[in-house]
Amino acid sequence: METFPKKPAKPRAEKTRVGAVTLRDVARVANVSVATASRALTGTGLASAETQKRLIQVAADLGYRPNTFARGLKTKSSKLIGLAIHNLENASFRVLAEVVQTRMRALGYEVILSITSDDPGQERSTLATLADHSIDGLIVVPTGANGPQLLGLENAGIPVVCVVRRDEGALLESVLAADPEGAYAGTRHLLALGHRRIGLIVGREDTTSGKERLAGYLRALHEAGLPVDRALIHHGRYVPETGVTAANALLALKEPPTALFVANHESSLGVLRVVSERGISVPDDLSLLCYEDTPWFEWQRPALSVVDSGASEMANLVVDRLMQRIGGAANGGREYRVGVRLIERASCRALEGR
CATH class of the missing domain: 3.40.50.2300 (Response regulator)
Known part of the structure; x- marks a missing residue:
């Protein structure tokens, strides 16, 4: 694995040529290979968290904005959306999967559903696989352990919207229940x-x-x-x-x-x-x-x-937000909340002698 030199790079001073900043420029300024820069910025591969954080900062300093599919072999929209959830035992996740697939298909997209089992390791592998499939966007119930990878996808031009939970390690749009x-x-x-x-x-x-x-x-x-x-x-x-x-x-x-x-x-x-x-x-x-x-x-x-x-409301809102992001809206890390409601049935009763 390649590492950074001890002396910090000076991104702004290194940017000398006119025109769009490329991934090769980012790699040169950070003194790493293009492959390492690509893995770090897309959240794939084995780049360390420190390496990834610094590369993201170098890219931001240089004003690097990847061509949607110059980051891989992508030359046009794949019409694929990633959906990463923990399981299908949870009623909210089932509703989320059903609503997202129905809505996205109506919009001309197919959904790649991935089950992470609320496991950070599985989530890391899932994010790498979805990036390899050149998804146009990602809806994720985050484990909370892979914020840098999610930010890497964002930096690579893949809009990410969290649902049900937010990832406290990454400033990402999130759709949550109250x-x-x-x-x-x-x-x-x-x-x-x-x-x-x-x-x-x-x-x-x-x-x-x-x-x-x-x-x-x-x-x-x-x-x-x-x-x-x-x-x-x-x-x-x-x-x-x-x-x-x-x-x-x-x-x-x-x-x-x-x-x-x-x-x-x-x-x-x-x-x-x-x-x-x-x-x-x-x-x-x-x-x-x-x-x-x-x-x-x-x-x-x-x-x-x-x-x-309000699982259905969350699902519909997260699709709306993802489509806004795919359409070019910037990630402002905004949080959206869906209201909850108490449904009284027969399993609770007044305590006698209260």
Whole structure:
């Protein structure tokens, strides 16, 4: 792997010729090969994060603006859009995939769907593969670990729009649900029913959605004048097993919760398994509130109350934003929010003797 010299390059002083700045110019100023410059600026290959960061800065200093397909063999629009999501267990991701494909096909594009399993390594590989396929744009639910690669795609002329989560390591357009407000509304609903020990099962602490849903829960408790019992809060990966582990731990407490707020959609399956295995009656023994609606929540008995994050609205908005970007709109790193709503069904009830 090629490395930078210890003495910093002087991009502006090196730019002497008249005309458009080329990738070869960027490589020469940074003292690396054209191949290394290309890999770093497109987020492909094995360029280190430091190398990539410095090359992006050199390119910006020189005013490098790649010809859409001079970055590879691309000479015209590929009419391909990348869509990178974590899984198809999450109802929001399924809706996202369906809406994006339907909308993009109507606009004359095909969608390459990639499953990253919320794994940074798989995401890195996916981004490299999508770049190799000369996609015209990318919609991604980011893991949060590959901001430099996403910025590299942007720098190579591939518009990127994040959805569901933002990547805190990259200034990119993002379409998100109003997660702080959604978790706040859900917790307030349970408090209004008289519950004071409310267990929260939420996503990873290092994701924006996990942080924001926790923040909404804490805000509601604070406004109600209730202390925060950390034993009632469980973080975990977005998989059913998290729900199993968390529900068992919460229900085994000396003073177990009277209500569970499952703000980690994939964990809902695991929670329902535990409730069934323990012979717990919902809502008589335990009120249950979930996050992100899906048709089977309504078919479940009792039908599950839910905070719906507006997956269809997010999907339509992210397509609109991507098409604006493909049309030439600049990336301003702007954040767009879609409203959430509480859907009351039959899985929550007022606590007796409140």
